[in-house]
Amino acid sequence: MEPTLKFFSGFAPNDLWFMGDAALRTLWISVLSISLGTVLGTLFGWMLYEGRRAATLTLAPVLDVFRSVPLIIQLVLFYNFAPIVGLNLDPFASGTVILTVYTAALVANVARGGIEAVGAPMRRAARSLGMSYWQDLRHVVLPIGGRAVFPSWVGVALGVMKDSALVSVLGYVELLKASQILITRTQEPFLILALAGAFYFALSYPVSRYATHLENRWAQ
Amino acid sequence: MISIRDLHKYFGALHVLKGIDLDVQKGEVLSVIGASGSGKSTLLYCINGLEMIQDGAVTVDGIDVHAKGTDINKLRQKLGMVFQQWNSFPHLTALENVALAPRIVKGKSKAEAREIAAKQLQHVGLGEKLNVYPSALSGGQQQRLAIARALAMEPEYMLFDEATSALDPELVGEVLDTMRLLADEGMTMICVTHEMGFARDVSDRVAFFHQGVMEEIGPPAQIFGDARSEHTRKFLANVR
Numbered sequence: 114m115e116p117t118l119k120f121f122s123g124f125a126p127n128d129l130w131f132m133g134d135a136a137l138r139t140l141w142i143s144v145l146s147i148s149l150g151t152v153l154g155t156l157f158g159w160m161l162y163e164g165r166r167a168a169t170l171t172l173a174p175v176l177d178v179f180r181s182v183p184l185i186i187q188l189v190l191f192y193n194f195a196p197i198v199g200l201n202l203d204p205f206a207s208g209t210v211i212l213t214v215y216t217a218a219l220v221a222n223v224a225r226g227g228i229e230a231v232g233a234p235m236r237r238a239a240r241s242l243g244m245s246y247w248q249d250l251r252h253v254v255l256p257i258g259g260r261a262v263f264p265s266w267v268g269v270a271l272g273v274m275k276d277s278a279l280v281s282v283l284g285y286v287e288l289l290k291a292s293q294i295l296i297t298r299t300q301e302p303f304l305i306l307a308l309a310g311a312f313y314f315a316l317s318y319p320v321s322r323y324a325t326h327l328e329n330r331w332a333q
Numbered sequence: 334m335i336s337i338r339d340l341h342k343y344f345g346a347l348h349v350l351k352g353i354d355l356d357v358q359k360g361e362v363l364s365v366i367g368a369s370g371s372g373k374s375t376l377l378y379c380i381n382g383l384e385m386i387q388d389g390a391v392t393v394d395g396i397d398v399h400a401k402g403t404d405i406n407k408l409r410q411k412l413g414m415v416f417q418q419w420n421s422f423p424h425l426t427a428l429e430n431v432a433l434a435p436r437i438v439k440g441k442s443k444a445e446a447r448e449i450a451a452k453q454l455q456h457v458g459l460g461e462k463l464n465v466y467p468s469a470l471s472g473g474q475q476q477r478l479a480i481a482r483a484l485a486m487e488p489e490y491m492l493f494d495e496a497t498s499a500l501d502p503e504l505v506g507e508v509l510d511t512m513r514l515l516a517d518e519g520m521t522m523i524c525v526t527h528e529m530g531f532a533r534d535v536s537d538r539v540a541f542f543h544q545g546v547m548e549e550i551g552p553p554a555q556i557f558g559d560a561r562s563e564h565t566r567k568f569l570a571n572v573r
Contacts, residue, residue, distance in 0.1 A: 237383055238420035238479070242434035242486055243410040252437055256424045331424070 135291030136312040143274040150216025158224025179218035208280035227258030267324040341388035351545040364532035367542035381412040413483030417495040419475040421467035428463040453481040473504030493524040
């Protein structure tokens, strides 16, 4: 008798490695986008603060668009339309670009809030000591404002890390995409989604614990 | 010498300083008194270029504060300033607060800057608090920290903008004592103050400001004992 053709096979220990590998890819695209997006967003936040009306009229609406349009739409649009202007980016690069801009749009307002939190009197005191505009920004505004908005920034960063799951729609095999592949093969969605959730938690939890630790240290 | 000539300052349509002429010699202690809104604090801000002026000139040792070519950051090193709000940098210890500007502005080495900072903190009586964060200091201690921070730049002039106004009454004394100490050491000081006792006892001259005009200036004995201006007498009668 011919053996039955087998489409599905159960969850194997090897699949854990597959998921671990995908988790590293989630981590990599998140770290890259959050870092780049934070630098860019801080620059935007500074422009919003200093530019006043000019930035309010130009930069702010653009950032609003990126903040308001669902990430999945941004990803699909960018991935499919970038080639029209000659940008042939693979899913990873496309995902990184959009996640970076998305992070920057969120961080811009956080950063502006941070600069505002420092306040004019503190900055006058710094300038009265002979500090230049940039020295004041680097040594007074950045550390003081940065600490004031650090919890908000951590929120943005953790959010972006979870949102990076959406890059799966472009075919980048990160944690969610890997889970979908395994679910298709094993037909064990509960187990695999629970595992994927555990991986996301394992990535987020140390970050939020470390953030709390830093906040406590600064609060002294 | 700080030299102010026909200084006019507007905030929008509001004319806050209406033609001030004033010279402050090296070694002199000048107290500036007057009601709130009389322009005394604005005068200090104009002296170290934290506020632009609309007419006239302020020169410090011959350098025009508001001229385009002036290196204002360099000039401000000569002009220490202490504000009503002490504005300690909350993320730095007392020692680091004081050492920061010597290090980044004057380019001193870390060790050198810390040495200067420790010396100045000792100077204002905070030698025991070097490694304490500002949040653990009282208002009076934070204001003395601000004085040490300004002194660490080795300024030739000190500008005090109501340095004791935001303090609880029991903390005013320690800050005034520190200011007295500086005056005794020969520091050139301009003190905008509501502390009439300090103005009378410590100053070489007292200037009375009224609605953007310097109504009267003279030795404390004259201002407090025999003021010429009606406004001065009225003001002094009210604050006593």
